[in-house]
Amino acid sequence: MILESHTTQPTPTVEASGSGAPVLLNDLVRQFGATRALDGFSLTIAPGEFVALLGPSGCGKTTALRVLAGFEQPDSGSVHVHGRDVSGVPAQRRDMGMVFQSYSLFPNMSARDNVAFGLQLRRQRTSVRRARAGELLELVGLSEHASKYPHQLSGGQQQRVALARALAIEPQVLLLDEPLSALDAKVRAELRDQIRALQQRLAITTLFVTHDQEEALSMADRVCVMSRGRAEQVAEPSVLYAKPATAFVAEFVGVSSRVPVTRLKDGVQLFGARAKIRGDVESLAGSDIDALLRPEDVSAKVANNGLGIVNHRSFLGATTRLGVGVGGVSVKVDVRSSDAELFELGTRVDLALSSRDVLVTERKKDA
Amino acid sequence: MASVVADNIVDFELPMVPLDLTKRRRIHWGRGLILWLAAAYFIIPIYAALKFSLQDISGKFSLSPITAIPSQPGLAAAFFLSMRLAFVTLAIVLFLMVPTMIYVHMKMPRFRRFMEVVTILPIVIPPIVLILGVLEAAPLWLKSSPYLLSLVYVVLAMPFVYRSLDSGLGALDVKTLVEAARSLGSGWISTIWRVLVPNLRSALLSATVLTLALVLGEFTMASLDLWETLPVWIVDFDQTNAHISTAVAMLSLLGTWALLTLIVSIDRSNSRRRRRNRAS
Amino acid sequence: MKIPSPLSDGTSTPSGADDKDRGGRHITGTLVRSLRTSVPVLPFLAYITLGLLVPTLVIINLAFRSDSGALTLSNISTIVHGGEYLTGFENSIKLALATSVIPAVLGTMLAYAIAQSRFEFLKRLVATASGVLANFGGVNLAFMFVATFGANAIVTSWLARLGLNPWSHGFDLYKLWGVAFVYFYFQVPLMVLIITPALNGLRPAWREAAENLGASRWRYWRHVGVPVLMPSVLGSTFLLFGSGLSAYATTEALTGGTIAITPIQIGAYLQGNVISGEEHIGYALGFGMIVLLLISILGYVLLRARSSKWLQ
Numbered sequence: 001m002i003l004e005s006h007t008t009q010p011t012p013t014v015e016a017s018g019s020g021a022p023v024l025l026n027d028l029v030r031q032f033g034a035t036r037a038l039d040g041f042s043l044t045i046a047p048g049e050f051v052a053l054l055g056p057s058g059c060g061k062t063t064a065l066r067v068l069a070g071f072e073q074p075d076s077g078s079v080h081v082h083g084r085d086v087s088g089v090p091a092q093r094r095d096m097g098m099v100f101q102s103y104s105l106f107p108n109m110s111a112r113d114n115v116a117f118g119l120q121l122r123r124q125r126t127s128v129r130r131a132r133a134g135e136l137l138e139l140v141g142l143s144e145h146a147s148k149y150p151h152q153l154s155g156g157q158q159q160r161v162a163l164a165r166a167l168a169i170e171p172q173v174l175l176l177d178e179p180l181s182a183l184d185a186k187v188r189a190e191l192r193d194q195i196r197a198l199q200q201r202l203a204i205t206t207l208f209v210t211h212d213q214e215e216a217l218s219m220a221d222r223v224c225v226m227s228r229g230r231a232e233q234v235a236e237p238s239v240l241y242a243k244p245a246t247a248f249v250a251e252f253v254g255v256s257s258r259v260p261v262t263r264l265k266d267g268v269q270l271f272g273a274r275a276k277i278r279g280d281v282e283s284l285a286g287s288d289i290d291a292l293l294r295p296e297d298v299s300a301k302v303a304n305n306g307l308g309i310v311n312h313r314s315f316l317g318a319t320t321r322l323g324v325g326v327g328g329v330s331v332k333v334d335v336r337s338s339d340a341e342l343f344e345l346g347t348r349v350d351l352a353l354s355s356r357d358v359l360v361t362e363r364k365k366d367a
Numbered sequence: 368m369a370s371v372v373a374d375n376i377v378d379f380e381l382p383m384v385p386l387d388l389t390k391r392r393r394i395h396w397g398r399g400l401i402l403w404l405a406a407a408y409f410i411i412p413i414y415a416a417l418k419f420s421l422q423d424i425s426g427k428f429s430l431s432p433i434t435a436i437p438s439q440p441g442l443a444a445a446f447f448l449s450m451r452l453a454f455v456t457l458a459i460v461l462f463l464m465v466p467t468m469i470y471v472h473m474k475m476p477r478f479r480r481f482m483e484v485v486t487i488l489p490i491v492i493p494p495i496v497l498i499l500g501v502l503e504a505a506p507l508w509l510k511s512s513p514y515l516l517s518l519v520y521v522v523l524a525m526p527f528v529y530r531s532l533d534s535g536l537g538a539l540d541v542k543t544l545v546e547a548a549r550s551l552g553s554g555w556i557s558t559i560w561r562v563l564v565p566n567l568r569s570a571l572l573s574a575t576v577l578t579l580a581l582v583l584g585e586f587t588m589a590s591l592d593l594w595e596t597l598p599v600w601i602v603d604f605d606q607t608n609a610h611i612s613t614a615v616a617m618l619s620l621l622g623t624w625a626l627l628t629l630i631v632s633i634d635r636s637n638s639r640r641r642r643r644n645r646a647s
Numbered sequence: 648m649k650i651p652s653p654l655s656d657g658t659s660t661p662s663g664a665d666d667k668d669r670g671g672r673h674i675t676g677t678l679v680r681s682l683r684t685s686v687p688v689l690p691f692l693a694y695i696t697l698g699l700l701v702p703t704l705v706i707i708n709l710a711f712r713s714d715s716g717a718l719t720l721s722n723i724s725t726i727v728h729g730g731e732y733l734t735g736f737e738n739s740i741k742l743a744l745a746t747s748v749i750p751a752v753l754g755t756m757l758a759y760a761i762a763q764s765r766f767e768f769l770k771r772l773v774a775t776a777s778g779v780l781a782n783f784g785g786v787n788l789a790f791m792f793v794a795t796f797g798a799n800a801i802v803t804s805w806l807a808r809l810g811l812n813p814w815s816h817g818f819d820l821y822k823l824w825g826v827a828f829v830y831f832y833f834q835v836p837l838m839v840l841i842i843t844p845a846l847n848g849l850r851p852a853w854r855e856a857a858e859n860l861g862a863s864r865w866r867y868w869r870h871v872g873v874p875v876l877m878p879s880v881l882g883s884t885f886l887l888f889g890s891g892l893s894a895y896a897t898t899e900a901l902t903g904g905t906i907a908i909t910p911i912q913i914g915a916y917l918q919g920n921v922i923s924g925e926e927h928i929g930y931a932l933g934f935g936m937i938v939l940l941l942i943s944i945l946g947y948v949l950l951r952a953r954s955s956k957w958l959q
Contacts, residue, residue, distance in 0.1 A: 432741060478685075521694065
């Protein structure tokens with residue numbers, strides 16, 4: 001049994017559609033008035049892969065999804081599914097299932113009828129429709145709510161029905177437009193797992209749009225971080241976190257601190273020691289640079305004549321996050337909570353880099 | 368994970384139907400037709416009546432109907448009677464509804480539902496029926512005064528006033544404002560006057576304008592109660608010159624129109640402001 | 648444990664087991680407290696009672712009384728058994744039907760055409776205009792139409808120049824269908840006003856979800872759009888029916904009381920045109936109108952409840 005269900009019936013037999021299709025978004029450009037929502041955006045999705053589009057609001061992620069769905073036409077660029085160019089195909093013929101952010105269930109139909117709607121359009125017999133709708137509702141754990149109307153269902157339940165409805169037509173691609181944003185935290189966490197489990201079982205190519213990095217990192221096979229209509233980096237979550245390709249990604253994904261550093265012959269000067277630079281920085285030659293540090297990459301040691309002062313503490317559970325003021329900036333440092341009592345506010349500490357190298361970027365100019 | 372592979376093509380038939388542009392254009396055309404026909408139906412009478420008001424008896428353009436207005440017998444009296452009735456109605460309805468609604472919003476929120484239902488009732492008992500009952504039930508001393516009409520107009524105005532005040536109060540957090548004021552030492556009357564009323568300015572303005580428009584245009588009850596208010600005058604007036612009565616009617620219309628446009632635009636700029644405040 | 652709700656909402660939820668023995672007194676205490684809280688709304692209630700309830704009860708009472716004061720059904724039977732009063736009701740209902748169903752359809756089409764428009768300016772203009780026009784009516788409207796379509800009026804003379812004369816073809820502004828034509832002037836804007844929020848309540852997500860699942864425009868409307876809108880449209884039609892039924896001023900000003908509909912007949916009654924033996928007929932007429940209006944208001948309320956559930 002994959003999903004929670006209030007009945008103890010055997011696992012429902014929904015055959016894996018197995019038709020996860022490869023998707024290619026090629027150099028999409030879309031301009032709305034003065035804003036470029038998509039600025040040469042490209043992305044490939046392998047069959048059955050779950051890709052998350054992650055970025056701040058306005059970065060173009062929803063636009064990209066809607067172009068794929070067929071609700072927006074790009075000014076230039078193309079969309080390919082299964083190797084075929086579908087740019088000219090209207091939305092209703094693209095055979096993709098979409099789950100919207102909220103309130104997309106048809107209010108005049110019960111949950112069952114909502115799920116069966118796609119099949120009704122394809123003129124399937126009533127008995128077939130009902131059976132399949134029943135299976136899908138079982139799959140999302142809502143069989144006993146099948147006759148309820150959307151206004152009688154909670155937000156989480158509605159989104160589960162929406163998911164069942166999208167899956168009913170056995171689409172090649174599943175599109176999700178921030179489906180969890182309108183739900184509260186607990187429901188969000190549960191649904192996250194359920195969606196991912198379902199997707200893996202059915203092996204459907206999936207594109208999932210979100211602004212919540214926790215969602216993206218925990219659910220996706222690969223994450224595409226977007227900013228201003230372009231893809232900043234596409235990689236597996238662990239790679240994205242550990243090896244951010246740009247400053248934007250480093251600061252958007254996970255927590256980081258910015259520290260101005262001075263260049264040395266083969267590295268930078270950081271916390272009184274020399275540190276190696278990660279990656280290729282030819283482009284930054286000649287400009288001032290900052291280092292981007294993760295809290296877990298910095299260690300703190302109490303020292304009477306230390307250069308840093310603890311000016312902030314946050315208890316996070318297993319770790320405690322310190323804010324250490326040094327050289328005019330505040331650096332976030334994670335320490336084990338069992339050691340936290342050593343680092344009261346005002347304690348003088350010395351900081352050291354505990355990772356092998358450090359990510360640098362152009363110095364941020366004060367606005 | 369591999370990137371996209373061309374050799375993964377399953378023989379999938381996607382009917383390549385291009386976007387149906389011809390259908391779109393046809394619909395636009397139909398929509399335009401509806402809008403133009405509607406515009407004609409609504410605008411032509413206004414234009415025609417205005418033109419008619421500016422013609423003398425022979426049909427030529429003339430300002431004489433307008434200039435003749437002030438000298439028409441009974442018009443001034445009728446106009447001022449209407450105004451007096453309007454202000455008395457306004458005073459009563461505001462004095463009755465404002466404190467009641469403030470109280471209900473603060474202490475009896477469930478009563479709002481009842482009030483909503485009650486204020487729909489005047490649809491079930493329209494003026495023509497209401498006056499039937501009022502004339503029978505009212506005592507003689509009341510019937511001999513025109514202000515009986517004011518008293519009844521209050522009932523007619525209630526739905527509008529209720530709706531305005533309800534939305535105005537709903538936008539404020541009445542309970543919190545009142546508690547804040549009272550904790551700072553303000554008495555009840557001072558609280559209502561200095562804290563609530565200024566925040567209800569546009570709701571009150573709406574309510575006022577709607578009440579005025581209602582009273583100034585009310586014909587049914589006034590004519591059957593035999594009082595010569597402005598609308599009654601317009602109908603009763605001996606029309607040797609239809610142009611003059613039409614001119615008065617059009618002036619009255621334009622006046623009401625201006626008033627109503629005023630509220631609708633206030634109301635909309637308010638909801639825009641409210642939306643902006645909520646968004647920030 | 649239940650937390651008692653604050654006194655501020657006029658009631659108090661009895662708390663747990665401790666109050667079981669004080670049960671009886673507690674209930675009376677609650678009652679007294681809620682009565683006390685209700686005191687400030689008494690002026691409002693009194694006014695409604697005197698201003699609305701009493702006249703209505705008077706009408707209902709007198710509808711069933713003869714001139715001598717005895718209870719009787721003769722007033723009602725006079726109406727029901729044919730003659731001018733029955734004709735009056737028939738005409739009123741015909742008029743109300745025509746001026747509710749047709750404006751409902753036209754108004755919805757108009758509202759839809761506007762909602763689809765790209766011009767923000769048009770939408771705002773129409774919103775203002777509908778608000779104003781829906782409150783038009785009465786004397787001024789009648790005069791406006793006489794000046795436009797009357798025998799010697801502007802449009803009539805335009806048409807005369809083109810050789811057309813609608814009057815000679817049966818058009819009569821002062822008969823039932825002429826009056827209906829005038830009623831459209833406020834009924835259609837009223838419909839636009841009521842139905843526009845419902846149209847705006849049609850979420851684009853529904854349209855897109857339907858499209859995404861493979862529906863064409865037509866199928867979306869058939870399966871989702873029309874069913875969702877139908878309660879609103881029907882409910883509004885009921886409202887328009889009530890409005891068309893009770894209009895008096897427009898018709899009186901237009902026809903001078905020469906048309907046989909119930910409101911006019913009530914007016915005539917009040918102006919003293921009473922036949923002996925039918926002294927209370929006017930009240931029976933009023934009672935009949937109240938019944939019809941109650942039905943239409945009921946229809947409106949029920950349908951509105953249904954539509955608001957769906958169009959949250």
